[in-house]
Amino acid sequence: MRLTLHTDYALRTLLYLGARPEVRVSIREIAHAYGISENHLVKVVHRLGQGEFIKTIRGRGGGLMLARPAEEIRIGTVVRFTEEDMMLVDCDGLSSGGRPCILSPACRLRGVLGEALDAFMGVLDRYTLADILQPTDLARLFPELAKPSS
Template sequence: MRLTTMTDYAMRLLMYVGQHPDRLCTISEIAAAYRISEPHLMKITHRLAQKGWIETLRGKNGGMRLGKPPEDICLGAVVRDTENDLALVECFTTGHSCTLGGQCALTAIIDGALQQFLQHLDRYTLADILPQSSQNDGKPPTHVIQLVNMN
């Protein structure tokens, strides 16, 4: 399983903004800190704001901040909101062309693995992955979320 770049960048954005609760953060500063393109980050910001994970303020002095406390931002929920397609195999999709139909036990096994993965992420919040100090001298968080890549 491999999470999309959108989810990766969404987590980075939330971590960055979570480290700066005392001020608004801008797309340009986050893009520079993580070397992410601003247009791509704008799309992610829009999605996170739609879902209520962040609040945005427009204008010259605008920016973004967390939409809820870090301890209320569930990592599993963020992944579900940012992944467009959690279908790990074709037979999870509508209108699939698998001829095995209900004869294949693999579908249930893979679905169980996906559910365990998401349930594991559900046990953690943004607060769990933020540095102990809410300030990090303006540097991006050094935490790395390691996820199993099943290719």
């Protein structure tokens, strides 16, 4: 399974914010750090706000912060929230607007793939943002994260 760019950017954003939980960060700063589109990141941030993973503060001194501790943000929950389609194959023809697969009545692949997806998500559910957040590693990649907060 390949995660969408939207989910990739969401996880990157959460990692960046988690590296400095006491500091408000701008979308521009995150986009610049990762070399990604600010416009696309605005959509990602909006979605993360809807899911109450981050909070946004407008105006002077505003910015983005985690809405709750990194220990309370499960990676599987983020992936489920940001991925629009978790279907591995389109046996019913729903996403393509086409016909169901001719093998559907007798095929057991759907069950096997469902089991595989459950296992994949089960692994992601075992980890929190705090588990994968290594501030020292991130500080090496992004020197601005090593600066003391003001």
